[in-house]
Amino acid sequence: MSAPDPVVPVTEVLIGGGGTAGWLTACFLARTLAARDAQGVRVTLVESPEVGIIGVGEGTFPSIRGTLSNIGIDEARFIKECSATFKQGVHFRHWVRAPGEPGADHYFHPFSQPSQRPGGFELLPYWLNGDAGPGVPFAQAVTMQKRIADASHAPKRAHDADYLGPMNYAYHFDAGRFAALLAEHGRALGVRHVQAKVERVELDGAGAIAAVHTQEQGALRAGLYVDCTGFHARLIGDALGAPFKSVQDVLFVDRALALQVPYPAPDTPIPSYTISTAHEAGWTWDIGLQDRRGIGYVYSSRHTDDARAEQVLREYIGPQAQGLRPRRLELQVGYRETQWVKNCVAVGLSGGFLEPLESSGIGLIETAAYLIGFLFPYDGAMAPTARLFNDLMRERYARIVDFIKLHYCLTRRTDSRFWIDNADPATIPATLRDKLAMWRSRPPHRLDFVTDLEMYPPSSWQYVLYGMEFATGLRPGAVDPARIEEARREFGMIAQMAGRAQADLPLHRAMVEQMCRKAAGGRSSRQVA
Numbered sequence: 001m002s003a004p005d006p007v008v009p010v011t012e013v014l015i016g017g018g019g020t021a022g023w024l025t026a027c028f029l030a031r032t033l034a035a036r037d038a039q040g041v042r043v044t045l046v047e048s049p050e051v052g053i054i055g056v057g058e059g060t061f062p063s064i065r066g067t068l069s070n071i072g073i074d075e076a077r078f079i080k081e082c083s084a085t086f087k088q089g090v091h092f093r094h095w096v097r098a099p100g101e102p103g104a105d106h107y108f109h110p111f112s113q114p115s116q117r118p119g120g121f122e123l124l125p126y127w128l129n130g131d132a133g134p135g136v137p138f139a140q141a142v143t144m145q146k147r148i149a150d151a152s153h154a155p156k157r158a159h160d161a162d163y164l165g166p167m168n169y170a171y172h173f174d175a176g177r178f179a180a181l182l183a184e185h186g187r188a189l190g191v192r193h194v195q196a197k198v199e200r201v202e203l204d205g206a207g208a209i210a211a212v213h214t215q216e217q218g219a220l221r222a223g224l225y226v227d228c229t230g231f232h233a234r235l236i237g238d239a240l241g242a243p244f245k246s247v248q249d250v251l252f253v254d255r256a257l258a259l260q261v262p263y264p265a266p267d268t269p270i271p272s273y274t275i276s277t278a279h280e281a282g283w284t285w286d287i288g289l290q291d292r293r294g295i296g297y298v299y300s301s302r303h304t305d306d307a308r309a310e311q312v313l314r315e316y317i318g319p320q321a322q323g324l325r326p327r328r329l330e331l332q333v334g335y336r337e338t339q340w341v342k343n344c345v346a347v348g349l350s351g352g353f354l355e356p357l358e359s360s361g362i363g364l365i366e367t368a369a370y371l372i373g374f375l376f377p378y379d380g381a382m383a384p385t386a387r388l389f390n391d392l393m394r395e396r397y398a399r400i401v402d403f404i405k406l407h408y409c410l411t412r413r414t415d416s417r418f419w420i421d422n423a424d425p426a427t428i429p430a431t432l433r434d435k436l437a438m439w440r441s442r443p444p445h446r447l448d449f450v451t452d453l454e455m456y457p458p459s460s461w462q463y464v465l466y467g468m469e470f471a472t473g474l475r476p477g478a479v480d481p482a483r484i485e486e487a488r489r490e491f492g493m494i495a496q497m498a499g500r501a502q503a504d505l506p507l508h509r510a511m512v513e514q515m516c517r518k519a520a521g522g523r524s525s526r527q528v529a
């Protein structure tokens with residue numbers, strides 16, 4: 001039996017890396033630990049400007065609003081400084097069937113929950129029963145959000161409080177500017193910022209980290225080390241050797257080409273959703289920021305080559321791609337099953353990377369930062385905290401893998417090997433196969449999900465499932481004949497309310513500009529039309 005780890009109270013946290021993961025964790029810990037500062041925990045962040053940040057990661061999930069609010073950043077300032085826009089969901093094109101094939105070629109994953117009648121009367125069985133009318137897509141039948149986003153309206157009004165609005169929403173933003181804003185905010189919260197390159201990690205006799213050695217500042221020591229060095233994984237990977245579990249047998253894309261495309265005119269409308277378009281060997285993201293689009297193609301190197309991938313990306317963008325050179329990234333797809341080892345915990349890309357289809361990357365950073373703050377081992381007893389953290393994060397990753405695979409495995413596309421392989425049951429995790437088997441005879445229910453472990457709520461699963469035209473047969477009794485009329489009236493009311501909400505909600509670009517003026521100390525935010 002190995003000797004128990006020494007228990008020394010933790011008074012210093014050293015975060016290695018200053019990208020989104022590093023600074024978001026630093027801000028979160030500075031806020032959380034300062035609020036419970038009984039033992040005076042100090043947070044230091046060391047980063048190497050020479051190495052730099054990955055600089056992608058522009059789409060988020062609604063949880064980001066709670067995080068930004070928790071760390072104390074003003075919403076208007078965030079929007080102005082990060083070139084941010086609102087995101088109300090994801091518009092998926094050509095995922096169900098290939099271009100040119102008969103049938104719907106797109107669907108929407110909105111962030112707002114389906115409307116629910118008082119008394120827990122769910123509309124889903126009635127939609128499955130055809131009570132929303134022939135051919136009305138699920139997301140359109142049960143929420144107003146798709147119509148609002150399609151009509152270029154924002155999810156909130158100028159007089160709504162910070163981070164609140166009638167529609168659920170997240171943001172698109174410039175990753176470089178976001179890290180810079182977080183750095184400024186983190187320093188204001190008391191985070192010590194050290195610019196130095198980690199050259200070597202020293203381990204003690206028990207295999208824990210004793211010090212991090214830098215070129216410029218010598219040895220840096222702490223009670224807890226947080227590895228946010230991105231794909232480099234200098235601490236958790238290089239020094240501690242935490243194994244990496246690849247999930248490439250399930251999720252195939254492992255390369256990305258990314259470009260920034262200026263708008264043709266300053267008043268070009270900005271969609272308040274990410275556009276995700278499926279192609280022969282992967283998919284493109286298309287994200288509208290205030291002054292440019294961020295566009296990238298993520299693809300499988302086993303199903304295409306880099307030259308063809310660049311051609312696909314250029315064809316997608318059209319003439320505006322002329323003269324632009326994409327950045328090429330190689331992706332390690334998977335995660336470490338033990339993300340907390342001894343006195344070191346990984347956050348961000350050092351802990352894992354899953355393709356950015358539903359913005360899980362920043363969501364996972366938020367979860368990890370929250371858990372570290374909540375479980376913080378003040379007394380130095382790392383092992384129990386590490387076990388719990390590892391269990392929670394491992395489960396969360398596994399469920400996200402299933403959710404992302406759901407987008408692929410229901411495809412009807414057979415136009416390329418990539419899509420045929422994606423629908424092959426051998427590439428679908430057993431946990432997802434089980435769910436799909438059950439959902440053939442009954443719709444998904446919240447009991448299918450242990451919600452504390454899920455990043456995506458049951459409604460997100462439903463939007464993707466039925467967007468992909470999954471067929472659920474209804475059991476006898478699933479629909480109450482006495483409530484069919486009530487359900488039909490509700491579907492009609494949602495459509496009517498969407499019209500009224502549009503009159504109430506400002507246009508997306510106008511609302512973003514108003515927030516920027518508010519941050520700059522201009523006109524009051526109440527003045528948006």
Ligand code: FAD
Nearest residue numbers: 017018019021048054057059198229230348349356361362
């Ligand atoms: P990085 O940004 O790489 O930061 C690493 C830091 O470590 C840097 O500061 C660097 O200087 C420092 N560092 C490294 N080595 C050393 C050293 N030796 N010494 C000192 N410092 C060092 N997520 C989403 O939520 N939504 C998206 O839309 C999305 N899109 C993505 C698209 C692509 C193509 C990729 C690859 C990822 C995407 N992600 C997305 C994930 C997201 O980009 C990351 O989760 C996020 O940027 C966090 O990165 P990071 O901070 O872990 O790493």
